[in-house]
Amino acid sequence: MKSRKPSIPYLIWMVIFTLIPLVTIVIYAFTDKQGNFSFEPFKNAFFYSNVFFRSLWIAFLSCLICILLAYPMAYIMSRCKERTQNLFVMLITIPMWMNFLLRIYAWVILLQNNGPIDMALSLLGINANLMGNAGTVVLGMVYEFLPFMILPIYTVMSKIDNNLIEAAQDLGSNSVQIFKKVIFPLSVPGIISGITMVFVPAASTFLVAQYLGGTEDIMIGDIIDKIFWTDQNTGSAISLILMVAILILLIIMNIFGDEEAIS
Amino acid sequence: MKKKNIASKIYVALLMLFLYMPIAVLIFFSFNDGKTTVWKGFTLKWYVELFNDNAIMQSLYNTLIIAVLASVFATVLGTMAAIGISNFKGFKRTAIQNASNIPIINPEIVTGVSLMLMFTLLGVAFNFEMGFWTVLLAHISFCTPYVILSVMPRIRRMDSHIYEAALDLGCNQWQAFTKVVIHEIMPGIISGFLLSFTYSLDDFVITYFTRGSKFQTLPIQIYTMTHKRISPKINALSALLFVTILVIMIAINIKDRKSAKAKGLE
Numbered sequence: 001m002k003s004r005k006p007s008i009p010y011l012i013w014m015v016i017f018t019l020i021p022l023v024t025i026v027i028y029a030f031t032d033k034q035g036n037f038s039f040e041p042f043k044n045a046f047f048y049s050n051v052f053f054r055s056l057w058i059a060f061l062s063c064l065i066c067i068l069l070a071y072p073m074a075y076i077m078s079r080c081k082e083r084t085q086n087l088f089v090m091l092i093t094i095p096m097w098m099n100f101l102l103r104i105y106a107w108v109i110l111l112q113n114n115g116p117i118d119m120a121l122s123l124l125g126i127n128a129n130l131m132g133n134a135g136t137v138v139l140g141m142v143y144e145f146l147p148f149m150i151l152p153i154y155t156v157m158s159k160i161d162n163n164l165i166e167a168a169q170d171l172g173s174n175s176v177q178i179f180k181k182v183i184f185p186l187s188v189p190g191i192i193s194g195i196t197m198v199f200v201p202a203a204s205t206f207l208v209a210q211y212l213g214g215t216e217d218i219m220i221g222d223i224i225d226k227i228f229w230t231d232q233n234t235g236s237a238i239s240l241i242l243m244v245a246i247l248i249l250l251i252i253m254n255i256f257g258d259e260e261a262i263s
Numbered sequence: 264m265k266k267k268n269i270a271s272k273i274y275v276a277l278l279m280l281f282l283y284m285p286i287a288v289l290i291f292f293s294f295n296d297g298k299t300t301v302w303k304g305f306t307l308k309w310y311v312e313l314f315n316d317n318a319i320m321q322s323l324y325n326t327l328i329i330a331v332l333a334s335v336f337a338t339v340l341g342t343m344a345a346i347g348i349s350n351f352k353g354f355k356r357t358a359i360q361n362a363s364n365i366p367i368i369n370p371e372i373v374t375g376v377s378l379m380l381m382f383t384l385l386g387v388a389f390n391f392e393m394g395f396w397t398v399l400l401a402h403i404s405f406c407t408p409y410v411i412l413s414v415m416p417r418i419r420r421m422d423s424h425i426y427e428a429a430l431d432l433g434c435n436q437w438q439a440f441t442k443v444v445i446h447e448i449m450p451g452i453i454s455g456f457l458l459s460f461t462y463s464l465d466d467f468v469i470t471y472f473t474r475g476s477k478f479q480t481l482p483i484q485i486y487t488m489t490h491k492r493i494s495p496k497i498n499a500l501s502a503l504l505f506v507t508i509l510v511i512m513i514a515i516n517i518k519d520r521k522s523a524k525a526k527g528l529e
């Protein structure tokens with residue numbers, strides 16, 4: 001039990017299947033097609049900078065809507081009886097287990113022309129093209145990732161000691177004050193971990209925009225997918241930028257999260 | 264207080280509707296005797312077609328084989344790694360743990376393309392094509408960190424004296440490990456295994472990039488079917504997957520409730 005040896009197979013494995021592939025990406029990002037050192041891939045990558053920023057924007061919007069929808073749900077859940085709480089956790093977990101393409105496809109069926117919602121709206125005399133815009137992409141993302149926001153916030157809230165709330169009541173706080181001074185500050189770590197669980201996959205997701213959005217709405221993940229089969233250097237450069245951007249974001253979130261937890 | 268209660272009940276109901284309506288619609292149209300979303304009468308023919316589709320059955324088989332092999336291998340590799348890593352101290356330990364977390368933190372698509380790039384280069388050098396083996400290797404690589412993450416806290420919480428006690432009572436190191444240590448960390452090993460198994464079953468992105476041109480898993484099959492929108496067979500498949508998940512979740516819940524009760528009685 002005191003030996004480090006058992007970890008050797010994994011350390012070797014990790015070098016081969018995690019570190020070397022990443023190093024390969026870095027090398028490819030800094031070389032041209034002939035294998036010479038070059039900034040060419042990054043120059044090509046900048047061509048997609050507005051797709052990149054729009055992906056971050058869509059991920060940000062999705063994340064924000066997830067927080068707004070998840071927070072009340074997590075709060076209501078944490079105030080329920082324990083049996084009801086477990087039931088809700090199960091109900092929220094079940095859709096998470098469905099394959100993400102099926103969940104997106106379900107929205108394609110719902111929203112397509114002559115689909116159920118379109119038909120219902122046209123009965124009311126509204127003719128709208130529901131698919132193929134940025135709003136639908138955000139909708140799909142929110143549907144995809146909402147459980148990943150509800151569960152961490154709920155976990156943190158369910159651990160809040162009831163005595164704290166009672167103490168605040170005894171000291172004369174009304175329910176708004178209790179929320180502002182007790183429940184919200186204590187739930188921030190849950191929000192932070194929810195953001196990391198939603199934002200990272202949302203910003204780098206692919207196919208969601210291809211299924212639900214228009215041609216204008218493709219995201220950086222779709223670009224990486226499309227470009228990697230033909231131009232691996234530019235693909236590597238975009239992947240590297242995405243990876244570093246998300247890493248920086250996670251570090252910021254971490255610092256922010258820790259500080260909030262202390263104060 | 265009453266008004267608030269009703270408001271929160273409505274909110275919960277709407278949220279559940281949002282979560283389940285799309286799945287319900289998918290299942291509803293699996294019984295539709297027509298290819299579009301116009302109701303043409305009840306049928307089970309899509310289910311029959313689904314079971315007669317060899318490609319889908321083969322990909323289901325592939326998915327299960329990969330999930331079993333990857334999760335077993337990742338569990339062994341990860342448990343050994345967790346034991347070894349827990350004996351590192353200070354900077355080295357932080358460095359190893361951070362490196363090990365890379366596949367968890369990194370966007371899946373980056374993990375996928377980086378592995379694809381390496382496998383392509385190796386494939387050219389050693390003359391092989393991506394397929395079953397590359398998918399298996401990739402799955403083991405992204406599953407193992409989850410095993411380490413679930414075993415590590417168990418090792419930390421374990422009282423190291425019981426290991427020493429086993430040695431004092433005449434066990435050799437291997438016996439002390441198999442008779443004492445492994446029982447202490449078992450819950451972590453099991454949850455690591457289950458996590459690996461479900462992640463492997465459900466993985467699309469990394470499989471998509473490492474599968475080559477011929478190897479199919481169920482998520483890849485789902486991709487092909489939803490992309491081309493050819494047949495409501497996909498709806499039938501969704502319905503069956505949903506029922507499977509539902510049954511498993513209810514079984515887990517009942518088991519949890521029973522064990523909670525048993526604990527209460529003790």
